[in-house]
Amino acid sequence: MIDCTLCGRPVLGLTGHDWTALPWMLAPGTGVLPGPCHVLCLQELGAARSWAAAVEAYHLKRWPRWRAGAGWRLHSSRAARRFHLWRADGGLASFPYAVLAVPPFRIRTPLAEAGTAHAAALRTAMGADRVPLPRMIGRLGLTDRYPFVDGTVTLRGNFLVADHPLALTGSCLGAARQLAAEAI
Known part of the structure; x- marks a missing residue:
């Protein structure tokens, strides 16, 4: 399993929940080790604000279309054909333009390749x-790291x-469609 560098528990790699x-994203003195982590762990350690500021600065510089x-706030990359969605509640989701093709809007996240130890642990939980998805998360004892997950x-x-579903407000969806159309 891939473990969170902050809490030592499994990280699934779900959009909006893990990073x-x-x-370069971590402020000195936060005590946060680089690597995979739950966004909630960053929040609980008080490192989320500095982490988010560094990631935000990166996206404002590298992904100036938003x-x-x-x-x-929704950033768009023509070259990558992806969006990065920042939400006021601290959520960050990265998803391809293709998600907009057919409602309901859903994200498919590869969790593990068959034959790996990570896949074996997930299959056992499944x-x-x-x-x-909530059942597997519950069996892994991770409901506190992945609240309100569906799929x-x-x-x-x-x-x-x-x-799993990608929650987009009507105005955010309109902005995504506009940014995608400008990329053509």
């Missing part, structure tokens, strides 16, 4: 080839994949 903290609304986990080919 990989790189050295729109903002009440409680959110107990079947397709299960509700399913499925074995697809050689990968375990989480399929």
